[in-house]
Amino acid sequence: MMNISRLKNLFLLVLTLTLVNCSKTEDIPQDIEINDFVWGGMNAYYKWQGVVPDLSDNRFSTREQLNSYLAGTGTPEELFSSLLSLPNEFPKDPDRVFSWITSDYIALENSFQGIRLTSGMKLTAIPYADNSGNTYVVVTDVVAGSDAATKGVTRGMIISEVNGTQITSGNVNSLFAPNSFTIGIADFNGGNPVANGTTFDISKTEVTENPIKVTTIINQGANRIGYLMYNQFASDFDAQLNQAFADFQTGGVTDLVLDLRYNGGGSVNSAIYLSSMITGQFNGEVFANKIWNEKVMASFSSESFIDRFTNRIIKKDNNGNTTLDEAISSLNLNTVYIIVSEQTASASELVINGLRPYIDVNLIGTETVGKQVASITLYDSDDYTRNGPNFNSRHTYAMQPIVLEIQNKDGQNEPNGFTAEVQISEDYSNLGILGDPTEPLLARAIQYITTGSKPSPILGRRNQEKPIWNSQMRNPDYNTMYITFK
Known part of the structure; x- marks a missing residue:
């Protein structure tokens, strides 16, 4: 893996060379210090930095020029948005953005x-079948320990x-915001749906x-x-995930159904671990290749990526300091069956993409999102890390x-999403028990x-409309694939 410390040092050097007679450690007017952080981080790491004119390494020759620019760029959010290259972010829908800024890290x-x-x-959320403009919301899952679980809300309930x-497409997000x-x-x-009281x-x-x-x-x-429903690539649960596969080993599992229908992604490292648990016979072989911006790619050997x-x-x-070091419990499978949906994205798609040159990957469900790019979290410090010098x-x-694109060993990915060969979507009148x-x-x-053949496609929704909203969109990490940057 790439030496992150060397990467941080590289960009401190780049920043110094880019702005003649100035440095990151100079005093910056407090009213533009956040905007300075935004521009600096995007100039250093944004995947498409080379095609955004205002992020060019030659855009400013002095600190004064940069300060003047930053003073006229509006809020940090407005500056950030102005620096994005939207057609590259998500080719499937140029208006969709996978990079974002937050005021609450x-x-x-x-x-x-x-x-x-x-x-x-x-x-x-689904539109009413009668085209009235009304919308109903289906409870697809309830998190254990939450207030909804305590109150008795269950999967399959319909909220009108x-x-x-009355819920509509225009108010659904705001109604669930409080x-x-x-x-x-x-x-x-x-x-x-008709309210039942x-x-x-x-x-x-x-x-x-x-x-x-x-x-x-x-x-x-x-x-x-073996059946595993896995809803997020959260690295704090890697050991529990490994234990689940140890249980599959002990149980003599011959086949695996991996359910990623509600999994919008997460940690790339967790995706590598999961893929190694499914297989095991490919230890040390290439799982994926990372493609950063030109400044990074020119500075390291190919093995680093x-x-x-x-x-x-x-x-x-x-x-x-090492906090966990344990052997992976692997199933050594040559075939895996993965349940997917229009909520399956990023690290979930990475597992599909990374495995398919090696084993048979069979998809059941609907078309996935199509997100082959990954991000890092940048903070306002000299090296843009959480514990870096001069942290603000x-x-x-x-x-x-977004800082990189990920391809499998054959140079493949699917920016338009993966299409399931066995097409079936959830029937909201009969969701069933997970x-x-x-x-x-x-x-x-x-x-x-068990039959060895692909059943004929039958859409579970019948005449139901496609979803227009889901509550996961409200999460700060919605459809995120990221690498850890320390």
């Missing part, structure tokens, strides 16, 4: 590890009203979600099918810009495994 850091202020409900107001609200439950009624008063609390939602072993004749399959989980703290404690801004062999998507995966 504590919430961002917590979100990466599944710690969020949340009602506990994972929600998907919040605080007595820290407390009352939801009105409805009967499905063929896609035109049941209500729940819901409050948001800080909850740590275990991303390992369900693990079970299903016996189907000679097949012992390669991620490889591994047989150990090794974690270190900010001081370089006068604000809590941080950036999460992990139960009769749950529609899992049942289709089991059928695929």
Whole structure:
């Protein structure tokens, strides 16, 4: 892996050479210090820095010129947005942005590890079938320990009203924004839900979600099918993930169904670990290649940009001390079955992409998001790290810009998303119980495994409209794939 310390030193050098007679350590007017951080971090790391004129290394020759520019660029958010290269960020939809800035890096850091202020409900919004303009919201999952779970909200419930107001496409996001609200439950009624008088008063609390939602072993004749629903690549749970695969080993699992239908991504390292748990026979071989901006790529050997399959989980703290070092429990599989959806993104897609040159990767579900790029968290310090010199404690801004593209060993990725060969979507009138062999998507995966043939595509939604919103969009780490930068 790339030497991050050398990378930080490189960009301190680049910054010094770029601005003649000035340096990062000079006094910067306090009214532009956040904007200075934004420009400096984007100039150093943004993947498409070379095609954004205002990020050019030759854009400013003196500190005074840079200061004058920064004073006229508006808020940090406005400056950040002006420096993005949108057609490159997400070719599938040029108006969609995967880079972002936050004024609360504590919430961002917590979100990466599944710690969020949340009602506990994972929600998907669907237009009414009658084209009335109304929208209903389906509870697709409830986080254990949350207020919604305590109150008795369950997967499959239909919400038509919040605080007595009918949900529409225009108000759905704002209705679920407050820290407390009352939801009105409805009967499905063929896609035109009717309120049934049941209500729940819901409050948001800080909850740590275990991303390992369900693990079970299903016996189907000679097949012992391991099922894992994994909802986030959260590195704090890598050891628990490894234990799940140790249990699969002990249980004699012959086949694996990996359910990533609600997994928007997370840590690249966790994706490497998971892929090494599924396989094991490719230790040391190329899993993925990282492509940074030209300044980075020109400064290191090609080996520095390669991620490889591994047989150990090794974690270190900010001081370089080892906090975890254990052997990976691998299944040595040559085939894997993965459940995907329109919420499957980034690190989830990396697992699919990294594995497919080596083993048969069979997808069940709908088309995935299409996100082949990754980010790092940049803070306002001399080297842009959380514990770097001259860390600015006068604000809590941080950036999460896209800094690299990831390809598999054959130079492939899918910026338009992966299309499942067995196409089935969730039927919101009959979601089923996660992990139960009769749950529609899992049942289709089991059928695929046991018959050896692809069932004919049957859309579970029938005539239902496609989702227009989901509550995961509110999370600071929505659809994020990131590498750790310390």
